[in-house]
Amino acid sequence: MLRLLSIALSLCLLLINLPGNAAAEDMAKTMAHDAAHDAAHDMAYIEITAPYSYATSASQKNGAAFFTVTNTSDKDVTITGAAAENDIAGHAELHTHIMDGDKMMMRRVDGYDIPAGQSITLEPMGHHIMLMDLKTPLKTGDHLALTLEFSNGDTKPVDVPVIAPGTKPDSSPATTQHSNDNHHDSQDHSHH
Numbered sequence: 001m002l003r004l005l006s007i008a009l010s011l012c013l014l015l016i017n018l019p020g021n022a023a024a025e026d027m028a029k030t031m032a033h034d035a036a037h038d039a040a041h042d043m044a045y046i047e048i049t050a051p052y053s054y055a056t057s058a059s060q061k062n063g064a065a066f067f068t069v070t071n072t073s074d075k076d077v078t079i080t081g082a083a084a085e086n087d088i089a090g091h092a093e094l095h096t097h098i099m100d101g102d103k104m105m106m107r108r109v110d111g112y113d114i115p116a117g118q119s120i121t122l123e124p125m126g127h128h129i130m131l132m133d134l135k136t137p138l139k140t141g142d143h144l145a146l147t148l149e150f151s152n153g154d155t156k157p158v159d160v161p162v163i164a165p166g167t168k169p170d171s172s173p174a175t176t177q178h179s180n181d182n183h184h185d186s187q188d189h190s191h192h
């Protein structure tokens with residue numbers, strides 16, 4: 001089984017290890033072949049800001065990823081799916097929260113529409129990428145490699161740092177929470 005897997009993996013790497021594609025080669029080391037597809041597309045019109053995911057405990061089956069997606073193009077786009085590194089989660093789903101009476105419920109959705117020139121923000125109690133069936137708990141300091149899939153066939157890689165629950169991502173444009181700021185800042189932001 002393991003041997004088959006490694007053969008499949010080397011085949012996969014061989015296929016994408018074409019000469020003159022150094023960028024794809026580099027990304028492939030961490031993101032498998034999805035990244036190679038991405039390198040072939042120009043996804044410059046999609047900008048991802050402030051990605052983060054919360055560390056999980058051993059008892060938590062699922063994790064979630066959050067970020068802001070900006071569509072700088074003049075065409076509406078729709079995110080129709082997401083994929084995580086195979087060794088991190090079984091699969092990833094697009095979720096949102098809805099109110100059911102006075103209770104917040106999670107629900108799977110088919111897509112997130114992002115009109116031309118607009119942004120959507122994935123955040124706790126809102127839209128989020130659900131990482132189903134985690135193979136191993138997410139640890140603070142880890143990075144997840146996600147790939148977003150769009151209805152037009154394009155994909156966009158997202159590097160998602162894992163942060164301590166209750167903290168905010170370093171580059172978050174949202175409110176800074178000094179009281180919960182107990183994670184280690186690699187980039188020191190100057191606060192006013």
Ligand SMILES: [Cu+2]
Pocket residue numbers: 064095096106107128129130
């Ligand atoms: Cu969810």
